[in-house]
Amino acid sequence: MSEVLxxxxxxxxxxxxxxxxxxxxxxxEIMGNMLGVMENNDNLRKGEFxxxxxxxxxxxxxxxxxxxxxxxxxxxxxxKMLNGIIAPDNGRIMIKGRVGxxxxxxxxxxxxxxxRENIYIKGSILGLSKKEIDKKIDEIxxxxxxxxxxxxxxxxxxSGMNVRLGFSIATQMEPDVLLIDEILAVxxxxxxxxxxxAIARLVKNAAxxxxxxxxxxxxxxxxxVCSMNKGxxxxxxxxxxKGIEFYYSQFEAGKGIVTGNGKATIHKIELTSNxxxxxxxxxxxxxxxxxxxxxxxxxxxxxxxGIYFLSRELQIIxxxxxxxxxxxxxxxxxxxxxxxNLPRVNFNPGIYMISASVTDETRVDVLALHYAIKExxxxxxxxxxxxxxxxxxxxxxxxxxxxxxxxxxxxEN
Amino acid sequence: MRMKSDKVxxxxxxxxxxxxxxxxxxxxxxxxxxxxxxxxxxxxxxxARYKQSTLGIFWSFLTPLVMMFVFVWIRQRNILPIQETTxxxxxxxxxxxxxxxxxxxxxTVSTNSLVGAGALLTKINFPREVLVLSKLGETxxxxxxxxxLLMIIFLWVGFAPKLTIVLVPFIILPLSLMVIGLGFFVxxxxxxxxxxxxxxxxxxxxxxxxxxxxxPPPKNWPLSFWVNCVNPVSGFVTAVRDLxxxxxxxxxGSYITASLFSLLVFFVGWRFFHLVEPxxxxxx
Numbered sequence: 001m002s003e004v005l006x007x008x009x010x011x012x013x014x015x016x017x018x019x020x021x022x023x024x025x026x027x028x029e030i031m032g033n034m035l036g037v038m039e040n041n042d043n044l045r046k047g048e049f050x051x052x053x054x055x056x057x058x059x060x061x062x063x064x065x066x067x068x069x070x071x072x073x074x075x076x077x078x079x080k081m082l083n084g085i086i087a088p089d090n091g092r093i094m095i096k097g098r099v100g101x102x103x104x105x106x107x108x109x110x111x112x113x114x115x116r117e118n119i120y121i122k123g124s125i126l127g128l129s130k131k132e133i134d135k136k137i138d139e140i141x142x143x144x145x146x147x148x149x150x151x152x153x154x155x156x157x158x159s160g161m162n163v164r165l166g167f168s169i170a171t172q173m174e175p176d177v178l179l180i181d182e183i184l185a186v187x188x189x190x191x192x193x194x195x196x197x198a199i200a201r202l203v204k205n206a207a208x209x210x211x212x213x214x215x216x217x218x219x220x221x222x223x224x225v226c227s228m229n230k231g232x233x234x235x236x237x238x239x240x241x242k243g244i245e246f247y248y249s250q251f252e253a254g255k256g257i258v259t260g261n262g263k264a265t266i267h268k269i270e271l272t273s274n275x276x277x278x279x280x281x282x283x284x285x286x287x288x289x290x291x292x293x294x295x296x297x298x299x300x301x302x303x304x305x306g307i308y309f310l311s312r313e314l315q316i317i318x319x320x321x322x323x324x325x326x327x328x329x330x331x332x333x334x335x336x337x338x339x340x341n342l343p344r345v346n347f348n349p350g351i352y353m354i355s356a357s358v359t360d361e362t363r364v365d366v367l368a369l370h371y372a373i374k375e376x377x378x379x380x381x382x383x384x385x386x387x388x389x390x391x392x393x394x395x396x397x398x399x400x401x402x403x404x405x406x407x408x409x410x411x412e413n
Numbered sequence: 414m415r416m417k418s419d420k421v422x423x424x425x426x427x428x429x430x431x432x433x434x435x436x437x438x439x440x441x442x443x444x445x446x447x448x449x450x451x452x453x454x455x456x457x458x459x460x461a462r463y464k465q466s467t468l469g470i471f472w473s474f475l476t477p478l479v480m481m482f483v484f485v486w487i488r489q490r491n492i493l494p495i496q497e498t499t500x501x502x503x504x505x506x507x508x509x510x511x512x513x514x515x516x517x518x519x520x521t522v523s524t525n526s527l528v529g530a531g532a533l534l535t536k537i538n539f540p541r542e543v544l545v546l547s548k549l550g551e552t553x554x555x556x557x558x559x560x561x562l563l564m565i566i567f568l569w570v571g572f573a574p575k576l577t578i579v580l581v582p583f584i585i586l587p588l589s590l591m592v593i594g595l596g597f598f599v600x601x602x603x604x605x606x607x608x609x610x611x612x613x614x615x616x617x618x619x620x621x622x623x624x625x626x627x628x629p630p631p632k633n634w635p636l637s638f639w640v641n642c643v644n645p646v647s648g649f650v651t652a653v654r655d656l657x658x659x660x661x662x663x664x665x666g667s668y669i670t671a672s673l674f675s676l677l678v679f680f681v682g683w684r685f686f687h688l689v690e691p692x693x694x695x696x697x
Contacts, residue, residue: 015695026605030689080694084424084538087691093424099538107532112461121457124450125539153464 003096005177005207006059006082011091012231013052013077014044021047042090051077053231054091059224061176064208066222066240068215068247073228075211079103079179082209097176098127100206102199104181105166111155115146115165118154122169136172143198144168145191164191171198178206182213196221215244215313219385241350241382248312248351256353256373263297264358264367267335269374271354284349284380285391288342292356294368298333302361305329305338310353310372317352317387323363348389349380440687443540451543455550462551473555474562477510481566484627495628499658501570504563508657509626511559512650515585516592517617519552523596524613527604527693535694542686545596549589556585575660581653587672588649594678597686604693625650630664645671 016022025045044050052074059065067075080086081093083101108125109118119140123133141150144164146157154162180199199221202208212218218225218240225243227235235246270291273282282288296303306321320340322329329336353372359365383389463469484506488495498505526544527534534541567574603609621627623639624646631637641647641664648664648671655662662668 023605026692029692030601080535081424084422085535085694087424087426089426091425095422095424097420099422101537104532104536107536110457110461112464113457117457117460121453124453125533125537127539130449 004058004060005096006057006209007092007094008055008057008078008082009092009094011052011055011078011081011088011093012050013074013081013086013089014048015051015077016045016048018047050231052081052088055226055228055231055233056091057226057233057236059177059207059209061207062204063224064203064210064222066218066225066243067209067211067228068213068218068225068243069228069234070247070250072230074231075228076181078228079181079209079211082177083179095177098173099177099179100126100170100173100175100202101179102167102170102181103179105170106162107166109154109162109166112153114153115144115150115157116141118165119169122166123172126169126173128173140168140172143171143194160188160191167191167195167198171195171202175202175206178202178208180208181211215247216385219244256355257371258369258373259371260358260366260368262367263300263360263365264303265295266356266358266368266370267293267295269293269354269356269370271374271376280375281377281379282345284378284389285344285346288345288376290340290342290354290356292336292338292340294336294338294358296331296333296336296358296367298331300331300360300367303329303331303367304359304361304363305336306357306359307340308355308357309347309376310355311387312351312353314353314372318347321357323361344391345378346389346391347378348384348387349378349382350387352376352378352387436684436687440683444542444546447540447543450539451547451550454543454547455554458547458551459554470558473558477507477514477559478562480510481506493628498629499654500572504566504570504572505629505654506627507563507566508654509650511556511563512584512588512653513621513624513626513646515552515556516588516646516649517620518555519549519589519592520595520599521613521617522551523548523592524599524603524610526596527600528607528610541690541693542597542683545600545686546593548596549593552592553589574657577656577660580656584649584652584656584668587675588646590679591645591671591675594675594680594682597682601686601689601693620644620646642667642670645674647671 016025025048055074055078057065067078069075077086079101081088082095083099083103108122110121113121116137119137120130120133123136124130128136144150144161144167146161146165149157149161154165157165178199199208203221208221210218210221222240224238225235225240226233227243227246229250234250235243237243268291270277270293271279272289272291273279273286290307292305292307294305304321304323306319306324308316308320309318311317320342329338352375354374354376355369355371356373357369358367360367466472468475481503485503487493488502495502500508523545526548527541530544534544599609599613603613624644625631625640630641630647630651634640641651648667651664652662652668655664
């Protein structure tokens, strides 16, 4: 199961920014093709740029390549070339076996026809024969969870139902090469989980290329990663966290946002650890102390002061506030110096952002908020994919008691 | 259970050109493989079209019927001097309309076949020829459902067609090839420059009067050579009427020329379409 299914060699593609010029070049290319004139594709004509520039990689069955990069990095263009929708200007793409694509899964649905009719049409477009669809239709309908709606026109479906139907058809393809473009951004939680499982099943038997902006998803699904920037590959390899780091390094660390209704001021946020002041990085399981210098308007008697930790995806992963810690703060209007000790910080090594906020006792009015204002690097070896790496206290035994549990476990099943 | 496929696909710049003569074999194979898809798209287009209209297929009767009554009235009032025809004028106009609409409607719908495909074209990989080919299905369907009405009109005007009318498919076949062949060209150009669809619309409106649809093939007009011989649709319109009224072709030359022209247009159009296919998605 380790044959090379996808081989991309020095592939490039150029696009033109100007519409009228695009039409001109289009006509030129058509004429060139007709007359059999080989064009020199190495040079850019006026107004053109390289959307994909000299990309090469190989992918075997069972491998999953995460294609990451900022908007306009060339990921989708590369995917379109792999899907054969547009031809490369340079280089060569070799694909072995059947290609399946989880891209725009609702494309080709006819709104006037029923879900069932659309399954047959879409299946045919994707290259399935009537026999194959007949065999799979029950599975498709069941997976889509559409029930009786399957016999109503697709135009009466909600957008979520549309996607469910499209996804259900696409996952029945059993492809050798699977292309996925940002598909998992849709559907409710239950269906998303189901999709992940379906993809996991497909991944085992296919070579997968997965385009996503969600780094946790990439870390979860991919065995390899290819980070692109402006058409060029910046990182290619099996070290997924490293590739993700290349992706993040393309973006300037945000300056943070300072807002609030002005009734409180956060003068300074200071990080200290092990006696060192104004630090920006700690080691995994080091103690961290956050010192806040705050003034709050005397109107607010019982402010709630807190700090929040954000991942690079700007998702809040941890909080520590006076209210949640049941620490009463009584305000008279004088400046505060607040010291928060956080022993043994167990964040998975990586870069995190810190926010600090002051709210009133109802936690509705935000008096001051410094959002993602400080960066904290946790050093160590990144293992796994969760932002929090609990430092458990373990006890490992072998033999002895085991038989007893074995019976119990078997009994439960 | 799992279908193993060892097919190797290669994408390269200008890859189609390199294939040379083998490309025809590829094109035929691809066409055969997409038979089912074409059929499905035909069924889709037809059923979707009639689903939300209450009059449904009656619209297909209405256009030629209205035209028929209008021109019968115009002729009776002598607004236009139209010569004596070989069959009662009402049937003459209706039959002519059927053939002309086959051409004009067929070409109009295929003009927009690529542009109308939308996301299908830019997101999914499948032989794009099927989009143009399947559009003919609707046209053929309309032609077929008009046949019973034609029979009723024959009865009404008391005209007995010759048995050779069953040979009409041999006229419609080359006409279909011409519609598809031209459709390959216009749909492509329309994908790049949208003006093409307006141009086709105007051409079709004028074209009916430049074709012997409402009048018999002219003999002594200054433009009769253009109307009879240069206009490729004329040969087919006349041939269909000949099979219905006299039982043989009065002008086999123009039928043969038109058929050869159709074949040429079809194959050149198909080859052209296949050649340019990889450029479509990025230009639509």
